[in-house]
Amino acid sequence: MLEKDVSLVEGAIKEYYFNHFDLIGIPSKISQREFGYQKINGGMIRHVAINDIKELHLLLMRETPSDVYCSNAYYSFPSMPMSEKDWKGADLIFDIDAKDLGLSCRNDHSVSRCSECHDTVIGKQTACAKCGSTKSELVSVACKNCIAESKVETKKLIQILVSDLGIRDEEIEVYFSGNEGFHLRVVNNSYEILESQQRADLADYVMFNGAIPETFGMKKQNNSKSTLPEMGEFGWRGRVAENLFGSKSKAAKMSRQIILDGYSAFQVRLDSMRQTIGARIDPKVTMDIHRIFRLEGSINSKSGFSKFKCKNIDEFDPFTDAVLLGEEKAEVIANCPVQIKLKNKKFGPYSNERVSVPKYAAVYMICKGLASAV
Numbered sequence: 185m186l187e188k189d190v191s192l193v194e195g196a197i198k199e200y201y202f203n204h205f206d207l208i209g210i211p212s213k214i215s216q217r218e219f220g221y222q223k224i225n226g227g228m229i230r231h232v233a234i235n236d237i238k239e240l241h242l243l244l245m246r247e248t249p250s251d252v253y254c255s256n257a258y259y260s261f262p263s264m265p266m267s268e269k270d271w272k273g274a275d276l277i278f279d280i281d282a283k284d285l286g287l288s289c290r291n292d293h294s295v296s297r298c299s300e301c302h303d304t305v306i307g308k309q310t311a312c313a314k315c316g317s318t319k320s321e322l323v324s325v326a327c328k329n330c331i332a333e334s335k336v337e338t339k340k341l342i343q344i345l346v347s348d349l350g351i352r353d354e355e356i357e358v359y360f361s362g363n364e365g366f367h368l369r370v371v372n373n374s375y376e377i378l379e380s381q382q383r384a385d386l387a388d389y390v391m392f393n394g395a396i397p398e399t400f401g402m403k404k405q406n407n408s409k410s411t412l413p414e415m416g417e418f419g420w421r422g423r424v425a426e427n428l429f430g431s432k433s434k435a436a437k438m439s440r441q442i443i444l445d446g447y448s449a450f451q452v453r454l455d456s457m458r459q460t461i462g463a464r465i466d467p468k469v470t471m472d473i474h475r476i477f478r479l480e481g482s483i484n485s486k487s488g489f490s491k492f493k494c495k496n497i498d499e500f501d502p503f504t505d506a507v508l509l510g511e512e513k514a515e516v517i518a519n520c521p522v523q524i525k526l527k528n529k530k531f532g533p534y535s536n537e538r539v540s541v542p543k544y545a546a547v548y549m550i551c552k553g554l555a556s557a558v
């Protein structure tokens with residue numbers, strides 16, 4: 185990032201941490217966590233120990249990090265190398281990201297930016313129309329549908345955690361990730377000691393991976409003796425029945441037909457059901473017991489939005505609620521081929537124009553590589 189862009193973005197981030205430090209989610213057992221951070225154009229600094237809230241405030245004000253992370257784990261010695269940290273346990277965490285959901289809207293709000301001449305165009309392109317370069321990066325800009333679909337996955341996940349795994353609603357913290365998805369943190373003592381493999385199994389469970397017909401009463405031999413689950417049953421059996429039959433009145437007839445169709449056809453049905461009834465999380469995040477996870481309330485430098493706590497996920501609108509950088513005007517040269525709507529104001533499309541926009545919109549476009557400070 186160019187020096188003048190760095191200074192605009194860092195200025196806005198510093199102001200945010202000065203004015204909104206109250207939005208930072210102070211982790212429990214703060215002194216046992218490993219912190220990490222990055223500065224714009226800089227590498228990741230890890231293995232940082234922080235003793236209290238004051239030290240955290242100082243770090244944010246002194247370093248103006250573009251991104252701040254905190255371990256889900258707690259250790260005896262958080263600043264030591266990994267092998268010497270002495271792992272004590274870790275919060276159970278989940279990551280849902282719109283880019284992993286295979287949504288058809290993605291191409292409409294992806295922008296290719298040529299690495300040579302910086303020309304931008306909507307959608308994927310193999311070679312730049314202006315300079316012919318084949319080097320480009322693809323950035324995704326704000327999309328309501330991506331957020332709506334991520335909310336659907338988040339709610340499915342919460343439902344499974346609460347109904348099947350004995351986790352209470354109030355033990356689940358939901359955060360907008362600051363870009364295109366949601367992060368969940370479970371604060372429940374009985375899960376914090378799970379090892380990586382157990383967390384991988386748990387991830388498979390919530391994703392409905394590896395389901396076999398036998399679990400749902402379908403027999404490979406003596407197929408006619410199969411009995412499928414009924415609607416209203418506990419856990420996956422109930423969810424599968426609901427997906428298969430839709431309503432109680434149709435259940436008996438459909439059940440007979442599905443049994444007639446046989447074992448293999450049922451396996452195919454189970455596999456395709458995964459997208460609908462499983463929660464589409466990133467399993468790598470959940471199974472990682474040494475992860476440093478974006479700090480709650482901190483700024484995400486992919487957008488300049490904050491990782492914002494959602495008290496009511498249905499009403500939450502990231503493009504208003506999580507846009508917390510300054511409102512003063514900033515001058516930028518914008519080259520943003522799609523229109524963006526932030527805080528109910530529309531910006532663009534812009535084609536290499538000098539515009540004066542609120543700082544939050546300037547930072548957003550700069551972070552996406554679609555504008556540059558004047």
Ligand SMILES: [Zn+2]
Nearest residue numbers: 298301312315
């Ligand atoms: Zn080009």
Ligand SMILES: [Zn+2]
Nearest residue numbers: 289290327330
């Ligand atoms: Zn989308």
